[in-house]
Amino acid sequence: MAMAEHGSFLKNNLRDYGMLISLVAIMAFFQVMTDGTLLEPLNLTNLVLQNSYIVIMALGMLLVIVAGHIDLSVGSVVGFVGALAAVLMVQYEWHFVPATLVCLLAGAAIGAAQGWFVAFFGIPSFIVTLAGMLVFKGLSLALLQGQSVGPFPPTFQLLSSGFIPDWLAGESLRTTSLLAGIGVALALIVATLRQRANQLRHGMATEPTPFFVAKTAVFVAIIVAFSWKLASYKGLPNVLIIMTLLMLFYDFVTTRTTVGRRIYAVGGNEKAARLSGVKTQWLSFATFVNMGVLAAVAGLVFAARLNTATPKAGTGFELDVIAACFIGGASASGGVGKVLGAVIGAFVMGVMNNGMSILGIGIDYQQVIKGLVLLAAVFVDVYNKSKT
Amino acid sequence: MTLLEMRGITKRFHGVTALSDVNLAVRAGEIHAVVGENGAGKSTLMKVLSGVYPHGDYEGAIHFEGGERRFRGIADSEHAGIIIIHQELALVPLLSIAENIFLGNETARFGVIDWFAAYARTQALLRKVGLNERPDTLITDIGVGKQQLVEIAKALSKEVKLLILDEPTASLNETDSDALLALLLDLKAHGIACILISHKLNEVAKVADTITVIRDGSTVRSFDCRSETVSEDQVIQAMVGREMADRYPKRTPDIGDTVFEIRDWHVHHPEHADRLVVKGVNLLARRGEIVGIAGLMGAGRTELAMSVFGRSYGRRISGQVLLHGREVDVGTVRKAVAHGIAYVTEDRKGYGLVLDDDIQRNTTLANLAGVSRVGVIDSGREFAVASGYREQLHIRCTSVFQPVVNLSGGNQQKVVLAKWLFANPEVLMLDEPTRGIDVGAKFEIYSLMAELAAAGKCIVMISSEMPELLGLCDRIYVMNEGRFVGEFTGAEASQEKIMRAIVTAGAA
Numbered sequence: 001m002a003m004a005e006h007g008s009f010l011k012n013n014l015r016d017y018g019m020l021i022s023l024v025a026i027m028a029f030f031q032v033m034t035d036g037t038l039l040e041p042l043n044l045t046n047l048v049l050q051n052s053y054i055v056i057m058a059l060g061m062l063l064v065i066v067a068g069h070i071d072l073s074v075g076s077v078v079g080f081v082g083a084l085a086a087v088l089m090v091q092y093e094w095h096f097v098p099a100t101l102v103c104l105l106a107g108a109a110i111g112a113a114q115g116w117f118v119a120f121f122g123i124p125s126f127i128v129t130l131a132g133m134l135v136f137k138g139l140s141l142a143l144l145q146g147q148s149v150g151p152f153p154p155t156f157q158l159l160s161s162g163f164i165p166d167w168l169a170g171e172s173l174r175t176t177s178l179l180a181g182i183g184v185a186l187a188l189i190v191a192t193l194r195q196r197a198n199q200l201r202h203g204m205a206t207e208p209t210p211f212f213v214a215k216t217a218v219f220v221a222i223i224v225a226f227s228w229k230l231a232s233y234k235g236l237p238n239v240l241i242i243m244t245l246l247m248l249f250y251d252f253v254t255t256r257t258t259v260g261r262r263i264y265a266v267g268g269n270e271k272a273a274r275l276s277g278v279k280t281q282w283l284s285f286a287t288f289v290n291m292g293v294l295a296a297v298a299g300l301v302f303a304a305r306l307n308t309a310t311p312k313a314g315t316g317f318e319l320d321v322i323a324a325c326f327i328g329g330a331s332a333s334g335g336v337g338k339v340l341g342a343v344i345g346a347f348v349m350g351v352m353n354n355g356m357s358i359l360g361i362g363i364d365y366q367q368v369i370k371g372l373v374l375l376a377a378v379f380v381d382v383y384n385k386s387k388t
Numbered sequence: 389m390t391l392l393e394m395r396g397i398t399k400r401f402h403g404v405t406a407l408s409d410v411n412l413a414v415r416a417g418e419i420h421a422v423v424g425e426n427g428a429g430k431s432t433l434m435k436v437l438s439g440v441y442p443h444g445d446y447e448g449a450i451h452f453e454g455g456e457r458r459f460r461g462i463a464d465s466e467h468a469g470i471i472i473i474h475q476e477l478a479l480v481p482l483l484s485i486a487e488n489i490f491l492g493n494e495t496a497r498f499g500v501i502d503w504f505a506a507y508a509r510t511q512a513l514l515r516k517v518g519l520n521e522r523p524d525t526l527i528t529d530i531g532v533g534k535q536q537l538v539e540i541a542k543a544l545s546k547e548v549k550l551l552i553l554d555e556p557t558a559s560l561n562e563t564d565s566d567a568l569l570a571l572l573l574d575l576k577a578h579g580i581a582c583i584l585i586s587h588k589l590n591e592v593a594k595v596a597d598t599i600t601v602i603r604d605g606s607t608v609r610s611f612d613c614r615s616e617t618v619s620e621d622q623v624i625q626a627m628v629g630r631e632m633a634d635r636y637p638k639r640t641p642d643i644g645d646t647v648f649e650i651r652d653w654h655v656h657h658p659e660h661a662d663r664l665v666v667k668g669v670n671l672l673a674r675r676g677e678i679v680g681i682a683g684l685m686g687a688g689r690t691e692l693a694m695s696v697f698g699r700s701y702g703r704r705i706s707g708q709v710l711l712h713g714r715e716v717d718v719g720t721v722r723k724a725v726a727h728g729i730a731y732v733t734e735d736r737k738g739y740g741l742v743l744d745d746d747i748q749r750n751t752t753l754a755n756l757a758g759v760s761r762v763g764v765i766d767s768g769r770e771f772a773v774a775s776g777y778r779e780q781l782h783i784r785c786t787s788v789f790q791p792v793v794n795l796s797g798g799n800q801q802k803v804v805l806a807k808w809l810f811a812n813p814e815v816l817m818l819d820e821p822t823r824g825i826d827v828g829a830k831f832e833i834y835s836l837m838a839e840l841a842a843a844g845k846c847i848v849m850i851s852s853e854m855p856e857l858l859g860l861c862d863r864i865y866v867m868n869e870g871r872f873v874g875e876f877t878g879a880e881a882s883q884e885k886i887m888r889a890i891v892t893a894g895a896a
Binding site (some may be wrong): 065198199201202203204256257258259261262264265268269272273274275276277278279331335336 | 695698721741742743744745757760765768
C-alpha cells in the first residue's frame with residue numbers, strides 16, 4: 001500500500017522532481033564530457049555570473065506568463081537601461097546610487113507604459129511588447145549614438161564582479177562564504193520542517209517521508225557543495241546574493257500571498273477571477289511594472305559585468321528568459337508555473353550554454369540544441385498532461 | 389428492425405471502469421433517449437459509438453445496419469452515417485452558416501469551392517430544418533437555438549442515418565426547445581433515427597420511443613414508451629437508484645423584513661449603447677425568502693443580476709440598490725461582496741471556476757482575506773476551510789487538491805457555491821444553479837438553498853426550469869424583454885400563469 005501511495009505521489013509530482021533530476025543529469029553529463037571543468041570553482045562562479053541576469057528576469061517573466069501574458073521587450077529594456085546607466089555614470093559622472101535608482105524607475109515606467117496598454121486597453125501583450133522591443137532597441141542606440149560607452153566607476157562594477165567580503169580570513173577557503181552557504185542550508189531545513197509540521201497538524205496530505213527527506217537532503221547537499229566550491233575560489237558573488245534574495249521573495253509571493261494567488265487566478269480564468277472580486281486589470285498591470293523593474297536590475301547587472309554599455313547589449317535575452325519559464329513548466333495559456341521551475345529552467349539553459357562552449361561546440365549548433373531542448377521539455381509536459 | 393446494437397461495451401480509464409457491459413439497441417427510425425445522472429457514462433458511451441475511442445480501446449462490439457463496425461475515428465463513424473452533435477457546439481463563430489455546414493466537406497473542384505452550389509444546398513438544408521436565415525449570415529450573429537439547427541443541417545448534409553444529440557436543449561429556451569423537438573419528430577418521419585441525451589425528462593417524455601437509463605456505467609433499464617406508459621417518477625427512480633419521495637425539500641418559510649431592494653434599474657447593452665437590456669426593474673427580497681425570477685432565455689435576467697453585482701455587465705447603468713433600506717454602492721464586485729451580496733453565475737466553467745486550479749484554491753478565491761493575515765495565506769486554515777465545505781456540501785472528490793476540471797457538473801457547482809458561502813453573503817443571487825447537473829445533486833442544492841433561507845439569508849434564484857421555481861420559491865417575478873411583467877406568490881403561481889404573463893407581455 002505504501003509503495004502504491006508513493007507511486008501515485010511520484011506520478012503526480014513527476015514534473016517537479018523531473019525538472020530537478022534533468023538539471024542534475026545535464027550537469028553530470030557536461031561534468032563528465034568536460035573532464036570536470038564544469039564544476040571547477042572558477043567555472044562555477046562564471047556560470048552564476050553569466051546566468052544571473054537571465055534568472056532575475058525569469059522571476060518577473062514567470063509572473064507575466066502566469067497572468068496570461070508575455071513580454072518580448074525585456075532584452076531591449078536590458079540594453080536601454082544599460083545605456084541609460086552608462087550615460088548617467090560615465091558621461092554625466094553621477095554617483096552610482098542615484099543613477100541606479102533612476103534606472104530602476106525607468107524600468108518601472110517602461111513596464112507601466114506597456115502594462116497600461118495590455119491591462120486597460122486589452123491590446124495583446126505580444127503586440128505591445130513587440131512594439132516595445134523595437135522602441136527600446138532604437139532608444140538605446142540613440143542614447144549611445146551607436147558607440148560603446150564605458151568603463152563604469154569601480155564601485156558600480158562590484159555589483160557584478162564583486163564578492164562578499166571575507167571577514168573570517170581563510171587561506172585557500174573563503175570561510176565566510178562557506179558558512180553563509182551552510183547557514184542557508186540550515187535555514188532551509190528549519191523552514192521545510194516547520195511547513196511540514198504545520199501541514200501535518202492540519203491533517204493535510206503531505207509528501208511521503210522518504211521523498212521529503214531525500215528532496216531536502218539533495219537541496220542541502222547542493223547548497224553546501226555549491227558554496228564550498230565557490231568558497232574555494234573567490235567566495236559568493238554579490239550578484240548571487242541579490243539573485244537568491246529575489247528568488248526567495250518571489251517564491252514566497254507566488255506560493256504564500258494573496259497577491260500571488262490572485263495572479264494565478266487571473267491567468268487561469270480571468271472572467272471567474274473578476275467575478276470573484278479580483279482586480280484583474282490592476283494585477284496584469286502590476287506584473288508588467290514588476291517585469292520592467294527586474295529587467296532594469298538585469299540591465300544594471302549586465303552592464304556592470306561587461307563594464308561597458310553597447311548598442312547590442314541584451315539582444316535575444318527575451319528568448320532565453322521566456323524559454324527558461326517554459327522549460328520550468330509554465331503554461332503558455334497562463335495560470336500555471338512555479339518560480340523554482342523558472343529558476344531551474346534558467347540554469348538548464350545556462351549549464352547547456354556553458355558546457356557546450358567549453359566543449360567547443362559552435363554557436364550555430366548550440367542554438368539548434370537549445371531549441372530542441374525547449375521543444376522537448378514542453379512536449380514532455382503536454383504529452384504527460386494528455387495521458388492523464 | 390434494429391439499426392444499431394452495442395453489445396457488452398466495457399471501457400476503462402487507468403483501471404477505473406467507466407462503462408461496464410453496457411448494451412444499447414436502437415431501432416430504425418426511432419427516437420431513443422439515453423438518460424442518467426452526470427458521470428453515469430452517457431458521454432463515454434457516445435464517444436465509443438462515434439469512434440472518439442477507437443476500436444480496440446474498449447471491449448464489446450458495435451453492430452450497425454446489420455454488420456459489425458470497427459470505427460478507428462470520427463471520420464469512420466460519420467462515413468457510416470452516425471453523426472454526433474456535442475453540447476458545446478462545434479461551429480466557427482466568424483464563418484457563415486454555409487461555410488460552417490460544408491466545413492471539411494466542401495463542394496469543391498481541385499480545392500476551389502463552388503460557392504453557388506454550396507449556397508443552393510445550404511438553402512435547401514435550412515428549409516428542411518426550418519431555419520429562416522441567409523446562408524451567408526455569420527454564426528456569431530444568430531442565437532444558440534438557431535446554431536443548434538445549423539448543426540443539424542450540417543449533419544443532414546452528410547447523409548445522416550443516426551443522429552446523436554448531447555443535451556441539445558440545455559441552453560435553449562422553451563420555444564426553441566419545442567421547435568427542436570418538433571424537428572426531431574420530423575426527421576424521424578423521414579426515417580432518421582436519433583439518440584437523445586437529456587436531463588429534461590419532460591422533453592424526453594414528449595418525443596422518445598425508447599428510454600434507456602444508465603447508472604454508474606451500466607444499463608439499468610430500458611423503457612419502451614410505445615408499449616407501456618412510463619411515468620417520470622419511474623425514470624427518475626431508475627436514474628438515481630432510490631425512491632425520490634420528493635424532488636424538492638420541505639420547508640416552512642420564516643420570512644422577515646425586507647433586506648434587499650433594487651429600484652428602477654436600467655442597464656444598456658455593453659456594445660450597442662442605445663439598446664436597453666434591463667428596463668426599470670424593481671425587485672425586493674426579504675429575510676429568509678427565496679425569490680424566483682422566471683423568464684425565457686434573453687429576457688435580461690442574467691444581465692440584471694450581473695449588472696447589480698459590481699456592474700459586471702452592461703453600461704450606463706442607473707437605479708438604486710438598497711440593503712436594509714439604505715442605498716449602497718455596488719459599483720465594483722469588491723464593494724458588492726463587502727456589502728454581503730454574492731452572485732453565482734450560470735456559466736460555471738466560463739465565469740465561475742478557475743478550472744485548472746484545485747478545489748481549495750477555488751473555494752477561497754472570493755474571500756482570500758478570510759484565510760490570510762497581512763496578505764500572507766495561512767495554508768493550514770485554507771485547507772481546513774476547504775475541507776469543511778467539502779464535507780458540508782458533500783463535494784465528491786479524492787481530496788481538496790483535486791483540480792476542479794475533473795469534477796462532474798454537480799460537484800463543480802458545489803465548489804462555486806462553496807466559494808460564495810465562504811464569502812458569507814446576506815443576499816445570494818443564484819443564476820441557473822442546477823443547469824446541467826444530475827437529479828441527485830439538484831436535490832442537494834435545493835436543500836442547501838432551503839437551509840440558507842432558514843438561516844435568514846435572502847435568496848434570489850434565476851431559473852429557466854419552471855418546476856424548480858414553483859417547487860422552491862416563496863415569490864416569483866416574471867421577466868420578459870428587460871421588464872418584470874408579473875409577480876406571483878409561490879402558492880398562486882403555476883406554469884400556465886407564468887407562461888401567460890410572458891406571452892401577453894410580448895403581445896402588448
